[in-house]
Amino acid sequence: AEFLQTLIWGKIMMTGFRLNLSPLKEPLGFVKLVEWLTAIFAFGSCGGFSGRNIVSLVCGDGKNETLNATFHYPFRLSQVRLVDGNTTLCNHSVTTTHLMGDSSSSAEFFVGVAVICFLYSMVALLVYLGYMHVYKDSDFGPMFVSICLTAALAILWLVCSSAWAKGLQNVKDATDTDGIGATLALCKGSNVTCEVTEFASMRTLNISVLFGYLNMFVWAGNAWFVYKETRWHSQKYSSQPGCFGHCGSSSRL
Template sequence: MCMVIFAPIFAICAFATCGGYSGHLQVKVDCAGRKQSNLSITVDFAYPFRLHQVHFKAPSCEDSSGEVVFLNGDFSTAAQFFLTVGVLAFLYSLLATVVYIFYQNKYLKNNRGPLVDFFVTVVFSFMWMVSSCYWAKTLADLKTATNPTQVLLLISACKAPKNTCSATQEPLWSRLNTAAVFGFINVVLWSGNIWFVFKETGWYKTGQRYPIRSASGKRSSEMRQQLYSESSFDQPEESFGPSLQDPFSPSNGDLDKQVHRQASVNHSQVNLSLPQTNLHE
């Protein structure tokens, strides 16, 4: 149930923080002549981070035409792969949620649903791990490529010692860092769900149905069976005599008491009859 609730949420957080990013940096070029100087050069870039297509205009400090500078690097592969895994994981999580809630009987029928769910979960766990690691490495390279200090090295005017170039604003990376964190959270979430899906397949119960016993366990079981068989043969001989006795027949002690009681009753009857004969005379 935790997987059904949290998997779509963390998948959305992962691809939303990466896909909707846009950042910018600012540098300034102060020429020695002060005429072609530009103290506010803004460079904007965004997803999918094809920096080789991002350009800006910088002063050349030699003529008024200036120059067009392009950034270095293409980081779209890692970003798009990470985003694709997030979107697919989100869609599969929604589909699994609908099946778990409304089609539970069909999901468990013939054990096909748990098997498919198990293999898909393993695949997504692997894809999340690869895409998150790939994106974390690419993010480090992206930070280096958009570092204002590195961007200043691309401007021809900044290579002259007489001109002054400096960075005024760096990009904010908190959103992309959050995307990388959510990627690794999805790795833990999907990898941990493998165990729970594995229990649904029935393979876990099949492995526990016939447990393997050690030699000492087998030996002790054989000894218990042998002792039980010996005791079962000895018990009828001991209980054979009492079993033939009639449960309704009185025992020896009870028989003696009954005879003594009957004799006393007869004796009292004899004593009562003697005075009656004397009266008739």
């Protein structure tokens, strides 16, 4: 059965397949390649993050204590232990304490959209490079679906990037000095001073937000190039005076 499935899939892939790299020289194919790369950078810079903040506690008697706040994707901070078990800090008994906040929904939404766009871009590149003759010669359906999906994904990038930007700010607030001070009861109303003395580098997370908004602009631009391949655009220009069928042709880089 597996051999039969492999054989059928091979015939489907090879039927009408004509490798042609020229679409990469056109905006329609080149932008799709850019989308594929930017999607990789987006989910890679967010999904692979792991960092640690070091919290210094200065006790009233001059003694110093140190805590580690280690957090990572998908940033379920409420499950991250700041103090593990019943511990004595600055001569005070401290129960198990977790960080505050949960940004997992926005982080996973962002990474999910990036992975979907990554996979869709690969499939679209396969169609452009091997089945462009079928794509352009077919009915209006494939192009209509393509422009709808492209526009929808551009909107999703805007939504998920905005959500993740807010989620990232929540992560920063929960792991800075004020956030740790609000989490750890020992730091409230006592002679203990709590301060984050070493911060995890969140540069990659900031970059992930930038790539999210970059993807939004790239996908919105791609929607225009897909629209230029539709009959709506070609009929619009072919109906103008002085246009003899060459106005609707695809522009090249």
